[in-house]
Amino acid sequence: MKFNEDSQMTTRTRFAPSPTGYMHIGNLRTALYEYLIAKAQGGEFLLRIEDTDQKRYVEGATDIIYNTLKTVGMNWDEGPDIGGNYGPYVQSERKPIYAEYAHKLVELGGAHYCFCSKNEADEEKNEEMNIKFKDPCKMLSLEEAKKRVAAGEPYVIRQTINKKGKSKYHDEVYGDIEIDYDELDEGVLLKSDGFPTYNFANVVDDHLMNITHVVRGNEYISSTPKYNLIYEDFGWEHPHYVHVPPVMKDAQHKLSKRNGDASFQDLVAKGYLPEAIINYIALLGWNPGNDEEIFSLEDLKKIFSVERLNRSPAIFDITKLTWMNGMYIRALPAEKFHELAMPYYADMPQFVNLTALSATLQPRIETLGDIPAQVDFIKEVPDYSTELYSNKKMKTDAAVAKQNLPAIRDVLAAQNVWTNEALFETLKGLAEKLGVKNGQVLYPARIALSGKETTPGGATEIAVVLGKDETLRRLDAAIARL
Numbered sequence: 001m002k003f004n005e006d007s008q009m010t011t012r013t014r015f016a017p018s019p020t021g022y023m024h025i026g027n028l029r030t031a032l033y034e035y036l037i038a039k040a041q042g043g044e045f046l047l048r049i050e051d052t053d054q055k056r057y058v059e060g061a062t063d064i065i066y067n068t069l070k071t072v073g074m075n076w077d078e079g080p081d082i083g084g085n086y087g088p089y090v091q092s093e094r095k096p097i098y099a100e101y102a103h104k105l106v107e108l109g110g111a112h113y114c115f116c117s118k119n120e121a122d123e124e125k126n127e128e129m130n131i132k133f134k135d136p137c138k139m140l141s142l143e144e145a146k147k148r149v150a151a152g153e154p155y156v157i158r159q160t161i162n163k164k165g166k167s168k169y170h171d172e173v174y175g176d177i178e179i180d181y182d183e184l185d186e187g188v189l190l191k192s193d194g195f196p197t198y199n200f201a202n203v204v205d206d207h208l209m210n211i212t213h214v215v216r217g218n219e220y221i222s223s224t225p226k227y228n229l230i231y232e233d234f235g236w237e238h239p240h241y242v243h244v245p246p247v248m249k250d251a252q253h254k255l256s257k258r259n260g261d262a263s264f265q266d267l268v269a270k271g272y273l274p275e276a277i278i279n280y281i282a283l284l285g286w287n288p289g290n291d292e293e294i295f296s297l298e299d300l301k302k303i304f305s306v307e308r309l310n311r312s313p314a315i316f317d318i319t320k321l322t323w324m325n326g327m328y329i330r331a332l333p334a335e336k337f338h339e340l341a342m343p344y345y346a347d348m349p350q351f352v353n354l355t356a357l358s359a360t361l362q363p364r365i366e367t368l369g370d371i372p373a374q375v376d377f378i379k380e381v382p383d384y385s386t387e388l389y390s391n392k393k394m395k396t397d398a399a400v401a402k403q404n405l406p407a408i409r410d411v412l413a414a415q416n417v418w419t420n421e422a423l424f425e426t427l428k429g430l431a432e433k434l435g436v437k438n439g440q441v442l443y444p445a446r447i448a449l450s451g452k453e454t455t456p457g458g459a460t461e462i463a464v465v466l467g468k469d470e471t472l473r474r475l476d477a478a479i480a481r482l
Contacts, residue, residue: 011043
C-alpha cells in the first residue's frame with residue numbers, strides 16, 4: 001500500500017466503467033462519489049476501463065467516458081491515457097495478469113478447473129444471475145485437473161467455496177453485513193477465452209492498484225463475500241466498501257441506459273449545464289446536513305463525507321434538475337451565457353442584436369434547449385389573429401391596438417437612443433400623453449412585434465433585439481392588419 005508523509009494510507013479510488021455506450025446518470029454518480037471520496041481526503045482518483053465483456057463493447061465509448069469526466073471537471077490522476085505506476089489501466093491488456101492469479105488461486109485452493117460442457121453464454125448467465133451451480137469438477141484432484149489442462153481440454157476456472165456459516169463484513173453505508181456462505185455460487189473467474197469475469201478482475205486490479213475504497217451499487221452487497229474470500233485466499237486486505245442505492249426513474253424502476261433512460265450526453269444535448277447536472281446528482285443519495293442545494297465541484301470536494309450517504313433509493317426528478325439548471329444559467333456571467341447561446345442563433349437574421357437577445361433570455365429560461373421555442377418569432381412574425389390583442393388585465397383589444405399603434409410607431413420612429421431604458425421611458429411617456437394605462441401601449445406593441453401572447457421580455461426589450469428598422473417594419477405590418 002502507498003502511504004503519505006504522515007504515514008497514513010493514501011485514499012485511492014477508481015472509476016471502472018465498461019465502454020458500452022453513453023454515460024448514464026447512475027454511473028456518473030458512482031464516478032462522482034469515488035472522485036469526492038478521494039479528493040476530500042487529499043487522495044488519488046484512478047480511471048480504469050473494464051472491457052472484458054467484449055460482446056457489449058461499443059466503438060468510441062471509451063472516448064465518451066474520457067470526454068464526460070473532463071467536461072464535468074473530474075480529472076483522474078492515473079488512467080489509460082496518462083499512465084501511472086499500476087498500469088495497464090485497460091483490463092483487456094491485463095489478461096496475462098488475471099491468468100497468473102487465477103491459476104495461483106487454484107493452487108491455493110480458492111478455485112478449481114471446470115471442464116463441464118458450458119458455452120460462453122452459460123458462463124455469463126451463471127455469473128450475472130448468481131445461479132447456484134453444483135460443479136462435479138470440484139471433486140477432481142488438482143493433479144488430474146492439471147493433466148486435462150495440459151492435454152488441451154477446454155476449461156474455465158471457478159471459485160471454490162468450502163466455508164460454512166456466515167460471512168461478515170462492514171459496509172460504510174449499510175453497516176455490518178452478514179450473508180450465509182451457502183447462498184454463494186461458485187461462479188466463473190476465468191472464462192474459456194482467457195478473459196476474466198467482473199468478479200475476479202476487479203479484485204485483482206483493486207489489490208494491485210492499491211485501491212482503498214470501492215464504490216458500487218447495492219446490488220453487489222450479496223456477492224461481496226465472494227470477493228472477500230478471494231482476498232482472504234491470497235492473504236490480501238480487502239478495501240473499504242461503499243455500496244450505494246440505485247437512482248430510480250420512479251418508485252419501481254431503476255434508471256438504466258439499457259432501457260433508454262437519459263444519459264449525461266442526452267441532458268447536455270437538451271441544454272442542461274454540466275455543472276448543474278453534477279450538482280444535482282451529488283444530492284441523489286447524499287445530503288450536506290443543511291438546507292443548501294447549490295454546490296460547485298470545488299465545494300463538494302471540501303464538504304463531502306461518506307457518513308452522509310443515504311441507504312434509500314433516490315428518484316431522478318427532471319423538474320428539480322431543470323429548476324437547478326435555471327439557477328446555474330442565471331448565475332453565469334453574461335459573456336459566458338452569450339457564448340453558450342450562440343449555437344442556437346446560427347440562422348438568425350442579420351438585423352438581430354444577439355447580445356441584447358442573450359440579455360433578454362438569460363433571466364427567463366431554465367435550459368439552453370428552451371431557446372429555440374422562445375426566439376422563433378425573432379426570425380419571422382407568425383400569422384396571428386387580431387384577437388391576440390385582447391387582454392382583460394391590460395384592458396386592451398384590437399380596437400385599442402388600432403388606436404394606439406400608429407402613435408407608438410411615430411414616437412419610436414423619432415427615437416434616437418435605442419436602449420431598453422430609453423424606449424421604456426418613451427412609451428411610458430406616450431401612455432401618459434394619451435391618457436391611458438402603460439399596458440395599453442406596451443401590450444399592443446409587444447403583440448405587434450412578436451405575434452405571440454408570451455415572449456421572453458416585454459415590448460421594449462424585443463424592440464432592442466430587433467433593431468429600429470425591423471421594429472418599425474413590424475409595426476407598419478401590424479397596423480395594416482387592423
